[in-house]
Amino acid sequence: MIAVAGLALAVPSLAFAKPKVAVAPITGDKDDKVLAAVTAAAAGYAKVVDADRTARAIDKLGITKVNAKAARRLRADLEIDAVLSGTIENSDGSHTLHLVITGRGKHKSTLDLTYTSISNLRTQLGAQLTKPISAAADEGGEHGDEGDADKGDNTDKPEKADKPEKADKPEKADKPEKPRKHREDESEGDDEDERAPRKHRRHATDSELLAHRAIWVDGGLGLAHRSLSWESSSTSQLPPPRVVTKAPALRFDGEWYPFASGALAGLGVAGTYHREVGLSLQVPGTTDSASILEGEGTIGVRYRFLLGAFTVAPGLDLWRRYYVADRSTLAGETLDMPDVNYTGVAPNVHGRYMVNDDLAVYAGLDIPFLLKAGSIASSTGYGRSTDLAFDVDGGAQYRIGEHYAVAVTGEFGEVILNFARQSGSGAANRAVNSATDRTFGLGAAFAVMY
Numbered sequence: 001m002i003a004v005a006g007l008a009l010a011v012p013s014l015a016f017a018k019p020k021v022a023v024a025p026i027t028g029d030k031d032d033k034v035l036a037a038v039t040a041a042a043a044g045y046a047k048v049v050d051a052d053r054t055a056r057a058i059d060k061l062g063i064t065k066v067n068a069k070a071a072r073r074l075r076a077d078l079e080i081d082a083v084l085s086g087t088i089e090n091s092d093g094s095h096t097l098h099l100v101i102t103g104r105g106k107h108k109s110t111l112d113l114t115y116t117s118i119s120n121l122r123t124q125l126g127a128q129l130t131k132p133i134s135a136a137a138d139e140g141g142e143h144g145d146e147g148d149a150d151k152g153d154n155t156d157k158p159e160k161a162d163k164p165e166k167a168d169k170p171e172k173a174d175k176p177e178k179p180r181k182h183r184e185d186e187s188e189g190d191d192e193d194e195r196a197p198r199k200h201r202r203h204a205t206d207s208e209l210l211a212h213r214a215i216w217v218d219g220g221l222g223l224a225h226r227s228l229s230w231e232s233s234s235t236s237q238l239p240p241p242r243v244v245t246k247a248p249a250l251r252f253d254g255e256w257y258p259f260a261s262g263a264l265a266g267l268g269v270a271g272t273y274h275r276e277v278g279l280s281l282q283v284p285g286t287t288d289s290a291s292i293l294e295g296e297g298t299i300g301v302r303y304r305f306l307l308g309a310f311t312v313a314p315g316l317d318l319w320r321r322y323y324v325a326d327r328s329t330l331a332g333e334t335l336d337m338p339d340v341n342y343t344g345v346a347p348n349v350h351g352r353y354m355v356n357d358d359l360a361v362y363a364g365l366d367i368p369f370l371l372k373a374g375s376i377a378s379s380t381g382y383g384r385s386t387d388l389a390f391d392v393d394g395g396a397q398y399r400i401g402e403h404y405a406v407a408v409t410g411e412f413g414e415v416i417l418n419f420a421r422q423s424g425s426g427a428a429n430r431a432v433n434s435a436t437d438r439t440f441g442l443g444a445a446f447a448v449m450y
């Protein structure tokens with residue numbers, strides 16, 4: 001539990017150092033996919049203001065084009081370090097994103113990224129966005145924004161007042177035509193162009209849901225294979241028989257990241273539960289069978305880092321796996337197989353990569369530290385042991401709707417028990433040095449995500 005508290009406190013404290021940015025609508029981005037890619041990439045290096053909040057601020061300020069002055073106003077309104085805006089140029093077979101990062105003081109930097117797919121754009125953004133964002137946030141120091149805002153509003157006006165011809169012309173009493181400019185721009189169709197994407201901005205990150213979802217719950221079916229084998233030091237005494245079983249399984253997995261933004265945005269909980277069904281084991285040399293209760297589960301915390309098209313989530317889980325025979329139905333027969341009921345604490349790391357807008361691949365590694373092993377390691381079983389365990393899994397997820405996906409997965413786990421061979425223990429009596437408990441599974445599931 002100390003490790004859990006350390007993870008929850010130490011990792012978010014690092015996130016406080018992140019700059020705060022907003023991503024404005026991208027001109028020419030008809031379906032908001034580029035906006036989603038820029039938002040996802042920026043989230044790897046900064047705290048990104050919610051898209052709906054950014055849209056409301058743009059509407060409130062009457063901004064139809066994000067130039068340097070508009071960016072200053074937007075930064076002041078949202079209390080952020082930088083604004084990302086841009087335009088898209090299309091040519092045969094490729095597109096170019098001209099991305100502008102307007103930051104504190106007079107800082108302004110640009111990235112020109114030519115791409116052939118959104119996945120390709122994500123990769124480029126992930127590699128090139130960190131320096132401009134950091135520079136935009138650092139420019140001008142702590143008070144750079146305030147000085148710039150004063151300059152921006154007061155230095156432009158004296159220059160215009162210095163020009164006598166502008167002051168002498170009676171027509172220039174029309175100066176309030178600045179507000180009229182906004183109305184003219186809107187009447188010429190800018191309003192429609194800018195606001196059409198905004199209608200869908202709530203769903204701007206739909207293509208990122210596979211990797212950046214706040215909630216993921218899936219359920220499905222699978223096949224589980226388990227084997228328990230022994231290593232013996234005796235050539236004259238036979239070890240216990242090897243156990244091999246296969247059975248269908250029910251599978252449920254879930255993740256929840258409850259915090260929408262801020263330092264805790266990456267903090268979440270995750271859990272799994274897999275249960276084999278209809279499994280039994282026949283006692284060798286008889287017609288009797290014992291039903292088997294087999295399953296596994298985890299629950300724990302994770303902290304997810306968003307790195308462009310990649311996500312990486314280290315975590316800590318409570319971990320359990322069991323394989324227990326119901327011997328009550330055996331008519332005096334002996335089932336020569338120890339039960340196992342492993343419980344432990346498992347540090348883990350899980351990663352995911354967006355191949356394209358709809359397809360993600362993922363992999364994970366758990367290293368359980370066993371606290372108990374069940375009757376196999378009891379004084380009436382094979383005695384005390386030192387243990388080594390690991391689980392690996394991987395698969396693919398494919399989005400089939402706004403909030404739906406299908407997933408396929410494969411997993412492999414192993415627990416090795418090295419027995420102390422204490423006097424009178426089963427390990428000493430049967431000359432057993434170690435046992436290797438392996439599981440292998442395949443599964444397919446339907447998922448709901450938000």
